[in-house]
Structures are given as C-alpha cells and as structure tokens.
Amino acid sequence: MLSIKNLQASVEGKPILKGIDLEVKAGEVHAIMGPNGSGKSTLANVLAGRDGYEVTGGSVTYQGKDLLALKPEERAREGVFLAFQYPVEVPGVSNIYLLKAALNAIRKHRGLSELDAMDFLTLVRERLKLVEMKEEFLYRAVNEGFSGGEKKRNEILQMAILEPALALLDETDSGLDIDALKIVANGVNALRSPERAMIVVTHYQRLLNYIVPDRVHVLAHGKIVKSGDKSLALELEKQGYAWVTEDAPRASA
C-alpha cells in the first residue's frame, strides 16, 4: 500500500529526514518510535502534505500513485488520514459541518452520492459511541475549548467516520491520561481491518500495550536504525533509546 524509498526532507533548510525506507502493506500496523527530534512527526507531516516540509529526495508511492505530487486534500480523498499531534482549533466551523464536508468530499471522489442528513447523523451517532463522545461535541466549533483528551478523541472520531485506507497517528498518546488513552486505543483497534494500514508514531511504548503493532521501527537522526516486531518496543522500554541510537551517527557518516 505504501512504499517509502530513501525519503529526505528539510524544514526551514535544515535536513530532518535523511533517507527513510519503509514498506507498509494493507492490514498492517507499524509503529514508528524514536527520541525527540528524530524526525517522527516530520515523517507524518510529509506524508500528509503539510506546507513548510520540503521533500529534497526519495519517493513515496501510495496505492500505485506518487503521493508527494498530490495536494493535502487530494491525499485525504485518496484515503490518507493524519491524526494530528496538536489538533487545530477552528473557531466558527462546527465539528459536524467539517465532518460532513469531509465525508462528502471523499465520497464524491469515490463516485458515491452525498449522504443525506439522516443517514449522516445515524453514522455519526454510531461512531461517537466508539470514542465515548457526547453528541453535543458535534455542534461545537472544531476543537475549540476541547481538553487535550477530547481533541485526541475527536481525531479518532473523524478517522472512524472518514474510514481512511492509510491512517497516520502522530503522537496520539501525548498528553492523555490512562483512561483517555484506553478510549483512544479502543477506537483505533476497532478500526483495524485487512484493508487498512496504520502508522502509529509515538515516543513511548505505553501506547503499544493497547495498540499492538505488527512492526516497530526506531527512528534516529532522520533514519530508521532498527526494525523488529512488537518485542522491539519492549526492549526499548527496558534499555532506552541510547541502546539503538548510539550507532546512528556512524551509520549516516
């Protein structure tokens, strides 16, 4: 589904990603771990198409298409979804308006008709249960005045409604207490399917107790320095990042 080859990217002229290679198949959940500043969030943002992240080399092929050539909205319509590390407040635009606009844009792209108001509400109500959110959240401005946990749940709600083929979860666990973390993880797990791939970016192993990955990659200094199965995350928890990252400067030299 996703093939990343030698991806290099800079932010404000500073190289952050220095040659990432990653293959993700449908149905797989990959965890990207790494210390602060290793480039984890940069990778997620580059894949979603955020301005200010300049791709300086390499390629990303998604479902046979050159992902990097697509605008952010085109990527979203093709089934890429980024759950933000810091979900943005959008005063004056209601949650439900955004959900409906997003869902209909995606359906239109797929050649489907727009959902009518009743079917849409039925779908939204059902997905609200998944992330244990009250209906009143729908009528509030997007993320405005939401607590940290509510913002993250709202991201998962959007994901549940938009049903992406490739979900990128950028530090979805940051700032969550254990109860909120469980709710978010349950939401994510409910969305695992053989057609869907997920890339879970996290600093801590804790999230991976709840969202169990098929593969774990450690990112350091802009490169993947180690890959393994879920036991790698446990090993990292025990030994710390120094265990894998101390070789990295030599590797890139």
Place this chain on the structure above:
Amino acid sequence: MTAPVSDSRPLYLDAINAQRAALPGQTVPAIRTLREEGQARFAELGFPTARLEDWKYTNVSAIAGQLFKPVNGALATVSSEQLHSHLFADLPAHRLVFVNGRHAPALSSVGKLPAGVIVGSLAEILATRPNIVEPHLGKIAPTGTNGFTALNAALFADGACVHLARGAVAEQPIYIVYVSTGDTDSVMTTPRNLVVLEESAQATVIEQYLALDDARYLTNVVTEAALGANSRLEQYRLQQESTKSYHIGTWYVRQARDSRFISHTVDLGGLLARNDLHDILGAEGAECEFNGLYVVDGRSHVDNHTCVDHAKPRGTSREYYKGVLDGMARAVFNGRVVVHPDAQQTDAQQMNNNLLLSRNAEVDTKPQLEIYADDVKCSHGATVGQLDTDALFYLRSRAVDEQTARDLLTYAFANDVLSRMKLAAIRLPLEQRLTTRLLRGRSLNELELI
C-alpha cells in the same frame, strides 16, 4: 455630477438659508437655536480635512468638493413590493420607513404600542409633542464636533423619535429603515434620530440604511440616545448603502447609573463610510458592548471611530470589531477609551481583528487609551493578518479543497460578530448575505444542522 469646487461651504450655507424656514419645528425655540448653532459651526469648520487627527486616514475631499443638495420633502415613490426584498421580513417590529430622509407613512407600520412607548417621525412629534424632543435633541450630541454634525444640526428635517417612559418595555423591536432611491445623485439626506429611555425602560432599535439603485449620494445621520438609570437599549445598525454612496454616521449615547447599551454595527455597503460612536458612561455601574463587522472590497473605505468615556466608577465597556478586506479596500479603526480620574474600577476591553484577503487592501488600526484613574482594568488588542495556516492545513487534510477552506475560515471569522446578535430575524438573513459574499454563493445548508 456637479463640477468640483475648492470650497463648497458657501453653497451649503446658501442651501441652509433657502431651506431654513420650511424645516419642521422652527417654532420650537430650542430647535431653532440648535439649527442656528449648527449653521454657525458649519460656517466656521467646513468639512474635516486630513490635517485633523481624527480624519487623518479618511479623506472626504470628494464630499467637500461639491454640493450634495439637501433633500427636503421631494419624495420619490416607492412601493412596498419594491422595498419588501430589502427588509428583514421575518422581524415582527414597529417599522418606520424614511424615503430619501422623509417619513413615508404608507410604507411604515407601527403597531399598537405598549403604555409609555412613543414611536414616530421626528417631524410629526415636533409638531404635536415638542416637549418630548426639546429637552434632549442636541443635548446629547455636541452640535459642532465636526462639519458633518454641524451640517446635520443645521439641516435635519426628519428622523425617528423613540421615547420610553419610566419602566416601559417595548417588546417588539423598533425598526427604522432609511431608503435612498430615485434621482439621488449628488443629494444629501440629514436624518436625525432621538432615542430616550427613562429609568428601567427597555428597547431594541434597528437602523437600516439601504439603496434601491446605485446612485451617488450622501447620508449624514446623527443619532442621539439617552439611557436612564437601569435601562437597557440594544441597537442594531446595518449600513447597506449603494456602492457609490457616502455614509457619515454619528452616534452619541449617554448612560445613567446601571444602564446597559449594546450596539451591533455592520457595514456591508457604501463607497466611503465613516461611523463615530461616542458613549458617555456618565454614572456608576453603566455597561456598554460594541460589536462591529465590516466587509469591504473594491475601492471602498470604512472607518469606525469609537469613543467610550468612562466618567464614573464601576463602568464596563467591551468593544469587539472585526473586518474582512478584499480588493483595494481600506479600513480604519480608532478605538478611544478615556477613563476619567473619578472612574475607579473601570473595566474596559477592546479588540480589533482584521483579515486581509488581498495584497492591496489596507487597514489602519489604532487603540487610544487615556487613563487618569489608578484602579482600573483596561486591555486592548489589534491584529491585521491573513488566514491561520494551521487551520487551513487542518481543513485540507480533511479533504476540503483549498479555496473552500479559505472561504470557510473567512466566513467563520466574520460570522463570529454576527453570532453575538440576539435577534435571529436579523442574524440569519445577514449570515445569508455573508454567505453570498464570502462563500461565493456556495450553500451552507449543512449549517442548518446546528
């Protein structure tokens, strides 16, 4: 169009002399004096120039350079069908309609008024009950703050007069409509409105300025409002003049103890609009809230000057103005707050946010705080900027195309001001207008879910 002249003052003074005898209320001594003062002050001041600090960014030489003939009495005929689509149709209200500055009884509909409430045209009330008008008119607004207010004092012939006796409550809003139509090129109207609320009275007053055709005229309006102790006035002011017109509006409000004044000012039209809103919190515990929105494009110019005079202790003022500018439009915001030595425990907040949609649009925003008391809370903020790039990316990452995302954020920015309006019968049609203007006619049906 009349040929430009270097000083139009003599032309205006001639026009005043020619009209004076025919103006209503000339037999009322206080009214006659007010007009004479106005004429004398105008002779002295003429129109403001950019040399005056208050008019530095708003050039009215296009007005000063010719005679806009004062209209007095010549009524164009307007049918209620013509007017209908311009009005807030779903608004149950006591409606007074003025065509080219003069009361049009056939288009007005003032229903049965509650006890203690008087609503009528100023000319009519001056003729029948001058004692309602005499103690207030020209007493709240100084006659000659500038050439425009002086000219209005010299020439006003009609306007709305609203008077609520002690404890009276006007449940239905009072809806004042100023319509410009017909051969109004180079014509000036000088409406004068008076709103008096005695102790504990409550009213909502709507002023709407609109044009039925695209003429080049001047509206020079002065509204005076006196709020008695514990009274409450909510005012809506909607400027939808023609795209070639000039609108100069001056509002003077004086508030007594524990009174509350809320103002909603919306500028959607006009080639040049200048609003002066001056509120004197003249007794303890008075509160005011000003909400303003201007949406300007083309070569239009909108200038909002506000001034809150905190004269006595424990006054509260809130100002919240937002502007959206496109094309080569220009906007000015000048928010003056004066806290007098007596006015301890004043709480004043002011905010002006502007969104520039084009490189050629320009905003001059200036807070002006003058604080002479020591125990006060005063804050102000002003921003001039573009759309939030994070919000833009967020919407795009949710499959919304870039143009729609931009329009949606612009709409949300502006609609924030409208959302403060309590009257849905005004808010919803204005939202609809904003949709047409900022969402390029795209449907916001989804919002009906809210």
